[in-house]
Amino acid sequence: xxxxxxxxxxxxxxxxxxxxxxxxxxxxxxxxxxxxxxxxxxxxxxxxxxxxxxxxxxxxxxxxxxxxxxxxxxxxxxxxxxxxxxxxxxxxxxxxxxxxxxxxxxxxxxxxxxxxxxxxxxxxxxxxxxxxxxxxxxxxxxxxxxxxxxxxxxxxxxxxxxxxxxxxxxxxxxxxxxxxxxxxxxxxxxxxxxxxxxxxxxxxxxxxxxxxxxxxxxxxx
Numbered sequence: 001x002x003x004x005x006x007x008x009x010x011x012x013x014x015x016x017x018x019x020x021x022x023x024x025x026x027x028x029x030x031x032x033x034x035x036x037x038x039x040x041x042x043x044x045x046x047x048x049x050x051x052x053x054x055x056x057x058x059x060x061x062x063x064x065x066x067x068x069x070x071x072x073x074x075x076x077x078x079x080x081x082x083x084x085x086x087x088x089x090x091x092x093x094x095x096x097x098x099x100x101x102x103x104x105x106x107x108x109x110x111x112x113x114x115x116x117x118x119x120x121x122x123x124x125x126x127x128x129x130x131x132x133x134x135x136x137x138x139x140x141x142x143x144x145x146x147x148x149x150x151x152x153x154x155x156x157x158x159x160x161x162x163x164x165x166x167x168x169x170x171x172x173x174x175x176x177x178x179x180x181x182x183x184x185x186x187x188x189x190x191x192x193x194x195x196x197x198x199x200x201x202x203x204x205x206x207x208x209x210x211x212x213x214x215x216x217x218x219x220x221x
Contacts, residue, residue, distance in 0.1 A: 026061040071128035086111035170200040
């Protein structure tokens with residue numbers, strides 16, 4: 001990914017936005033008219049920008065995986081906390097021998113697809129191993145989060161998040177955009193929104209001409 005990014009910037013002088021990888025969600029349509037329009041009761045959503053409104057569906061489904069973690073027992077507490085933060089449900093825990101523990105968790109796929117493995121390795125000093133297998137779909141409270149720049153939605157940054165984590169994810173995206181967007185001669189408002197509700201905001205300050213720069217008091221002019 002980094003190599004592609006670097007080549008696009010250097011060879012084609014392209015300004016690249018790297019967005020979070022997405023997972024295929026499903027939505028169960030609520031009315032016969034919509035089912036006839038889409039020609040199926042359950043639709044798969046790959047592009048977050050095409051995420052259907054809550055009024056059109058009876059429930060949202062997200063992919064889940066059964067994850068197996070093998071770790072030295074001294075790191076078990078930290079790893080269990082990490083799994084809870086990622087909305088995982090514990091299915092099993094057993095000691096393989098005197099020092100090693102095997103944990104089985106049911107994870108939402110979108111919680112582990114980005115940086116879970118790196119977090120697990122850093123928490124366990126590299127000793128923990130992680131493997132997972134497909135476990136189908138489960139019902140979830142999902143919402144579409146829009147990112148707005150000066151009131152305009154940026155389609156590339158639209159993302160699907162769990163309702164309980166929307167604020168923290170929105171705030172993190174706004175803060176990262178504030179650090180990476182160049183300052184302009186006008187103020188840039190960065191907002192994360194759920195529908196018409198703004199849940200997080202950051203502002204990139206405008207450049208201003210410093211008219212007092214020469215008034216330093218050392219010259220009569």
